[in-house]
Amino acid sequence: MFHMGWFLTTGFGVYGWNQPWSGNVRSDVGRPDLFVDTATSLERAGFDYLMFEDSSVLPDVFRGSFESSVRGGQAVRFDPMPLMPLVAQATSRIGIVATAATTFYPPFLAARLYQTLDHLTDGRIGINLVTASPHAAAQNYGLEKHVEHDLRYEMADEWMQAVDALWGSWETGALQMDESTGVFADHTKIHHVDFEGGFYRTRGPLNTPPGPQGRPVICQAGGSPAGRNLGATHADTIISAVVGVDAMKAYRDDISERLLAVGRKPSDVKVLFLVAPILADTDAEAQEKRDRMRAAQAANIDGNLAAMSYFTSMDFSKFDLDAPLPDLSENNGHQSTMADFARSGKTLREIAANHRTIESIELCGTTETVAGQMAEAMEHAGGDGFLIASPVTRKNVAEIADGLAPVLRRKGLIRSGYDYAHFRDNLLAF
Ligand SMILES: Cc1cc2nc3c(=O)[nH]c(=O)nc-3n(C[C@H](O)[C@H](O)[C@H](O)COP(=O)(O)O)c2cc1C
Known part of the structure; x- marks a missing residue:
């Protein structure tokens, strides 16, 4: 069996505006409905998670103008964080991953935000850990320019250590809510973290009790050696758009080696590859x-x-x-x-x-044909599944959730239900 996720390539943005089959984009803009419909369909299909891309810049790189960014709505982004609980409220098992740029979120703010989201989603939140790349994004947060590539990853590694320390600031059992003793939380089990790194400092503890997962699921996408090391050290799921089954196999093997080098098991991380299936009746x-x-x-x-x-x-x-x-x-x-x-x-x-929508292998044919192509690729590559990166329109979602997924399920290739309540447990179930 393999895992399935959906990558929302322009986050909480605008999908298919002025394109055929895009639905009611005009009334969907800035509303939760399209994402709620997508999540309920993908949960019915047995998907592990939806991953919302994010960025905080309106690019004017191309020809020094905003035109290509906004003419078709491509670069519009709403903040994904407030959308997460709305999607969670309409579902009960699917994981929901929101992107956070380590460079722009202070560790305390991120630790508290995601811990709160873990409560609000009943243990189904995840972080897509990115460092962000545009100088313009850095300038929106007051930096003169963005930090150099490998240093960003060094900072992200320390950021994750600080966030982990904050998530660990309440010991298991600290939250008692025992009316008979009159103790809501046991203060002896809550500690300062006194984190002092080269880039970040935080005193802690969090003033927020641990969420159902303790540690939200961590997702990572960077493909450079520094990016892969960050993923191998901290992630539960890694997503990649390397092209071709041989490159997919090499990527999975490389991640396994890096995991062993940091004392983790290859099965601790699920590596999913990007695809955008093209489906039809013949x-x-x-x-x-x-x-x-x-x-x-x-x-x-x-x-x-x-x-x-x-x-x-x-x-x-x-x-x-x-x-x-x-x-x-x-x-x-x-x-x-x-x-x-x-x-x-x-x-x-x-x-x-x-230049096309990023995808690792081309999937094209009937649902039967595509299911076969997916099975063959996974067998060769030894990866853990696929992340669909097609534009989020209700037609595309229906083709996958109600066309392809039932065929995959009949062949025993994807899950037929969720064994656990929380995101990480389902992700690591096989
Ligand atoms: C599938 C995928 C999803 C990504 N999502 C985001 C995102 O939401 N926001 C972002 O700033 N960068 C995103 N990235 C960029 C990566 O985090 C990373 O910065 C980029 O791949 C370059 O890293 P590298 O130099 O290590 O290859 C994504 C990359 C991939 C392949």
Whole structure:
């Protein structure tokens, strides 16, 4: 069996505006309904979690303008945190992961926020641990510019230690709520943390009792060596968009080695790979649909350059479209992505034409065909499952939750129910 998650690629944002089958985007903007509908459908389908991307910048990198960010609504983001309890209220088992940038949340604020969310979700909250990359995001929080790539990860590691110390500031059994003795909480079991690191200091304890999970689920996505080490040290689930089954296998093996090196077991972390299945009633129809989608994407050079600029914080309008890209992997943004671009030896026009929604393998066909492709890829790669990264429209969600998932379940490939009440227990159940 493998695990399933859904990556909401633009967080609590706008999906499919002005596109066919996007539903009532106008009335959905800034409302919980689309996300509540998505969560209830995916819970019915047996998904482990929904992961909400987040960022706190309105990019003006591409051509120095906000136009490509807001024209189609792509860069609009509401704060995901207040949405989490609303999604939880409508569901009972699915995990809900909200992204927090370690660079911008002081450890005390994050520890208390996620502990409170763990209570509000009955033990189903998770953090997607990111360091964020754009200088503009750092400037929104008062920094002159963003911290250098590997130093960000060093800081994130210490941040996680401080947050863990705060989560541990109430011993198990501190919360008594015993009316007969008149003791709500036993003060002898609550301690200062007195955390003094190179970057962070916090006195503690939290003034919030431990949540049902004790420690919320930790998710991590960075693919550079520093990113992988952070994941291996702290995460319960790692998500990756490496391309091809061989790269997936190499990634899973590399994470297993890093886990062993820090004294953890490979089975302590579930590695999920990004996919965006293209489904139809026949394989031929699905392939036609894929070809149409790819052609439209390839023709949209400007849109693709804007997306690449957003991910990397580099203005791709400045490079010659018909020359190979220089090696930009030393940039402060997404190092692994930039290294892949340079290695390809392709011209910028070719890279932009092929730039697609990030996915590890192509899944295309009927629900039967795609289920078979997924089983085969997992068998080869030894990964733990998939994270769907299709745009969140009710049509896409129905195709997966009510089309693909029942076929996967009939084949015994995904769970048929949840054994536990809390997110981590279900994630680690197999
Ligand atoms: C599937 C996936 C989801 C991500 N989600 C976010 C996010 O929500 N917010 C964010 O700032 N970065 C996000 N990132 C970026 C990563 O946290 C990381 O900064 C990026 O992959 C570059 O890291 P690297 O240099 O270690 O490869 C995501 C990356 C991937 C692959």
